Amino acid sequence: MQPEQIRLTGARETLLITLQAKAAESAMPDSLLRDRFAADALRRIDQNSGHLKVGHDMTIGIALRAYMLDRWTEAFLQRCPESTVLHLGCGLDSRIFRIDPGPGVRWFELDFPDVISLRQQIYPDRADCAMIACSVVEHGWVAKLPADRPAMIVAEGVLPYLKGYQVAQVLRRIVGHFPSGEIAFDAYSSFAIRLLRFNSAIRATGACLHWALDDPAEMERQVRGLKLIEDRSDWDTGQVARMSPAAQVALQLFSTILTPYPMGRLVRYAF
Numbered sequence: 001m002q003p004e005q006i007r008l009t010g011a012r013e014t015l016l017i018t019l020q021a022k023a024a025e026s027a028m029p030d031s032l033l034r035d036r037f038a039a040d041a042l043r044r045i046d047q048n049s050g051h052l053k054v055g056h057d058m059t060i061g062i063a064l065r066a067y068m069l070d071r072w073t074e075a076f077l078q079r080c081p082e083s084t085v086l087h088l089g090c091g092l093d094s095r096i097f098r099i100d101p102g103p104g105v106r107w108f109e110l111d112f113p114d115v116i117s118l119r120q121q122i123y124p125d126r127a128d129c130a131m132i133a134c135s136v137v138e139h140g141w142v143a144k145l146p147a148d149r150p151a152m153i154v155a156e157g158v159l160p161y162l163k164g165y166q167v168a169q170v171l172r173r174i175v176g177h178f179p180s181g182e183i184a185f186d187a188y189s190s191f192a193i194r195l196l197r198f199n200s201a202i203r204a205t206g207a208c209l210h211w212a213l214d215d216p217a218e219m220e221r222q223v224r225g226l227k228l229i230e231d232r233s234d235w236d237t238g239q240v241a242r243m244s245p246a247a248q249v250a251l252q253l254f255s256t257i258l259t260p261y262p263m264g265r266l267v268r269y270a271f
Contacts, residue, residue, distance in 0.1 A: 013205040015091030025063035037094035057247040089158030151181035187213035192263040233262035
């Protein structure tokens with residue numbers, strides 16, 4: 001059955017960028033992500049995403065980002081099989097199906113109400129998975145979550161669209177609510193945020209990126225209780241080799257010129 005038409009615009013429409021990239025990368029014979037759900041979800045959405053023009057190199061980068069966040073989540077669940085996962089700005093990502101957590105994991109998907117409505121039409125219900133239909137910056141939703149287990153919080157392609165003070169507020173609420181856990185997300189440098197404003201796919205949505213992270217230690221100072229345990233700003237050489245020659249040269253130049261200020265990074269904090 002075709003889902004009810006819901007028109008995605010602005011930051012909401014960026015979920016189609018990541019979904020399109022994951023579907024395209026997973027169709028490649030050398031796929032890293034192997035997301036068998038993305039292409040089907042993309043077909044079922046009654047909204048044309050062709051104008052977003054997600055190129056090959058962006059596709060590889062998005063798939064690598066998702067893959068790393070999946071691995072971090074899996075590693076946490078292996079250490080804490082009785083735990084909670086909170087997926088911030090879940091969009092139409094199929095992380096819960098890719099990871100397929102065990103019966104001891106309680107999973108929450110959070111996004112705007114219209115995105116959650118679309119998600120419920122596309123993906124089947126799953127035991128121990130609940131939807132939270134609200135903006136991540138709204139007050140009150142964190143306090144309603146059970147706080148009796150360690151928690152893994154994952155945010156992919158979400159926090160850079162918030163203002164800096166909003167990122168700190170959200171993380172403080174989460175850290176103050178759960179007894180312990182980890183938070184993993186992607187972030188960009190100030191220079192990268194300026195460059196991404198010219199990215200054709202993002203510009204086509206009308207969304208704006210705001211928050212930058214030049215020094216991961218800054219979050220430790222802003223959010224009491226956070227401790228940086230991993231900062232990944234390097235690119236896997238095997239994945240770089242899958243990119244265009246122009247992208248490979250650009251990455252090499254950026255890594256040489258901007259060291260120690262990488263364009264983008266994946267960070268993982270404990271609390």
